Amino acid sequence: MIGSVGAPLVTGISPKEGPPGTRITVRGENLGIDARDLIGLKICGVDCLLSAEWKSSSKIIARTGPGKGKGDVIITTRSGGKGSSSIGFRGYFLQIGPLQESAVWIDESQTVPANLAHGRPSSPMSPKEDEDPLGLSDEGDGVKFTEEELLEIFPEASGNLSLENFSPVWYLLENHCSASFDDLKAGLGYLQRKASQRSQGPIAIVKSNLSTILECLDSLAAMYEKFTKDDLRIDCMNSYAVLLMQAKSCADGLFQEVLGRKDKADSTRNALSVLQKFRFLFYMPYNIERNIQRGDFNIVINDYEKVKSLFAETEVGVFKKVYEEVENKIRTFCNMLHKKLLDPKIGLDEQKKLIRYLISLEYEGDPAWECLDNQLQNIISALNVCKDYHIAVGKCIFFYTCFHTSETLNNIIYIEGWKFKTPQKVLFIEDLTDIMMEKFPDFWKLGQAYFSGDFSIKESSGYKPDSSKHAKLRVSYIFTMIKELVGLYTAFVRAAILPESLEDVGDIQLEKLGVWPSRRQDISGAWLPHCVRHIRTSTSTLQDLDVHGEALNLVQELAFDLRTHCMFTLLKQAIIDVKLLHNKETWAIEYGDEYGGSTQLPVLFENIVNETISHLHEVVVLNKPGEPEIFSQRPIQKEATILCTQLLQAFALCMEQLSFSPPLHKIDSAHSISIHSKILFVQDKRLVIMLSNCAHTMEKTVPRIIENLNKHGYVEMNKALKVTQQTYMELDQKLFQAYIEQKTDPIIGTMEPNMYKSGFNWKTWKHITGVRSYLKEVIISIIEVHAEVFSISPAFITRVMMKVMEAVCEEISRIIQCVTAFGTIGAIQAKLELKALESIVVLYETKKIRGCFKEAYDCLPALSGEGKQMVDKLLSEFQSDMKIQLMCFQSDDNSSVA
């Protein structure tokens, strides 16, 4: 059990005595190697281990237990076993005596002689042992006076401290008869010290135990009542009553003091709060200043309200003076707020806050109204400034343009691209809309807040009687303001983009709205959708803001007008573009799969139209909520249809122009000349190409475009389709006619002369040798035409051939019919040639051709059998001779070989 170290030994305690619960520091040797090593601590035989706090092997702190008397401090450790103590601790209980204050009800039978209540002899008390009022210890030796002796000397007195007939001399004789005078003097000093300590006691004890004392008083009173009721021993009761009354008055006295103190405390508190109040006032000017600097406007206002309610009607001069100063500060504060309110840079929330501040400070006038008005002016001036700036810049450009008249505006814009990439008007619209969108919502919200009564002025300021009327007036005025503002905005836009829509406005008014340098349309169509987008944004913003009435209508009208304008402009632009397409013709033929060759042109045309449509898509088709359908208005719808039709027809004009009066050779690039110059100027070929293009456009491009337009919501497109197709048909006819004329005229024209070459006469002709060369020439010519058409557009062959054949047949029929008489051989010859031609024509035979042949045959005299044989023979001869040439007039399966 005992380890390497020695047994614990306690050599010091601090303090060495005390009541239970004293905190004691124990020092010594081998008090354990750690906290867990300590397993036992007994002070005066009481285990105190629980409270022990191991500090080191030489120091432990603990609390004493209820041990009484002197005893050892014994420590037990695991390592050292049970230890010993060289010193002892003295535990004692604090005895509450009659002269010591206590907060608890104590059993007085221990300390107070109980003979008063019951008349029984009291057991001898020994307060002396515990109580040594002089602080002198009993000198145990020397003479001692007995109680009897003392009674003899002082018959009426007693040595008991707690009795009324206490005699100090008795006490001294009894207890300190052998003490020296110095001792007694020291004792007196001690007693005085004690007394002075005690004199503070009761107050403290009453203070901290008011309820207990009151209880005491109550129970005393109850006791008295009970005793009186019982009325057992009247005489005794009276003395009790007297005592009780005394006790009561004494308690009352104590209590009075407490109450008095409480009153005093209350009055002090009141005085303090009054001071606080006044201090608040005196600090006010400074606080206002400081809080303004800090931006705590709310605090300033609250403080001011408080001061106002407290001191507004004060009669005290000093307060008046300070209050005036406060008022002055508040006035300057108001002015500052007011100035701030009119600052255009602050936001809506800030404005609202400032207005509320001003209202709560009862600033004269109507700050909200002023703010609104000010803001209106601000926006208007901003709009004006914007307008003026852009017009000025626009003028610059305009003059610059005028100066360089030789150049086109587009070039200038291109050259000056660094600055004027975007047209000035478009920039203007952008900026104007930006200003509007930035400022208007705040203005409107402020206005709304105003007429919804957020900023209603306090009733006290005398506005009340006419407030409703006044408010109505204001509200209507606000609407007027808004209308005016929006009107100005729209007017500016109109002046810039749609000047024609302002024609009914007076000149002076027009001047104000801004005179743009050129009235002519200098915003290219491409920019218009951009403008429309801006205007529409503003419309939708206004709508989102819940602005109704005329203001919204104005903007909506503007948007609608602009859309229409945009659509018309773009369509017109497209028409112009299409008309200018002939410049782009390269005559390079591309072969399609069905209709044969066509040039790039129809594709370009389609592209222009589709581009325009897609450009317009956003403007025309997409309707923002609340916007009217663009085609809902009849005139617009009509015009749109007309423009669409014109657009579609424009290409026909273009092609016609190309066919009949081709532009002078303007293609600047060298390589294109070398490739295309050969075919460029041959009209027949151009005609064929255009014919092909026309067909292509009619069959494919136009329906496609119409479909697209329909898809985008353009109305009455069927009508347009019809009209357009009509146009193209006409063009087709025209081209066809021209081409046929172009081709047939030389063939037919040479037929008759060639037929009668070298004095040929049907009557006198004798030397029949076969089909004559004139017919062969005709056939060759026809083949040429066939080849030409086939090379460009095989689809046209039938149509062209028919016409050509018809013409040839007609001519031959006419010539035959004109012959007055046929010789026998001549008839055979005629028959042969007719037959030969018939065999060629068979593929393209029409009614007309058949009729021609019939008429021609009718004119011929009937042939003999011999003659018929000869015709057959010569015909087969011709067919075999011209086999290759004739192949192109045979049916499809081998025609392609030619």
Place this chain on the structure above:
Amino acid sequence: MSKAKTQQPAVIHKVIMVGSGGVGKSALTLQFMYDEFVEDYEPTKADSYRKKVILDGEEVQIDILDTAGQEDYAAIRDNYFRCGEGFLCVFSITEQESFQATADFREQILRVKNDENIPFLLVGNKMDLDAKRQVSSEEASRRAAEWKVNYVETSAKTRANVDKVFFDLQREIRSRKMEASRQNNGKQRKNKDRSKKKCVIL
């Protein structure tokens, strides 16, 4: 009581530390007892220490009663003084007042003990704080000479002269006791009995 329980040497020298509050009585005591210097100040009420020491080759026990310097406890001092056999009257050389108070302590001791030759040592503590000295060594020595006692300067912090004061005092006590036993004076005897009795009772 304690003697009976613990087999300690029979000879016990009872030393009492007196002096104003904060002069370093407890610090001297703890330095002597446990070789430790306590920096933080905590007013003492009444602490008791006892340890075995070898005094000039003889094993004895020294019992130290460390008293309260504060005036609040002045009243209970008498009781303590009665059982003291020797006194270390401590003051701080950095505090003139504490030096002045030594006269009161001396007077009280002589009154209680009623013995001019009671073993007594005047101790000027905090000699390490020489810079703050208020009481010159001459002044203190003069007073000691007046009282016919020795004056020693100590430092509880550096342990300078700590052992010296306790052992010097013990030697004085021992010589007093030897003288007393030789004389076998009844008064002395009585006095001793009385004081012993009081200690036990209290």
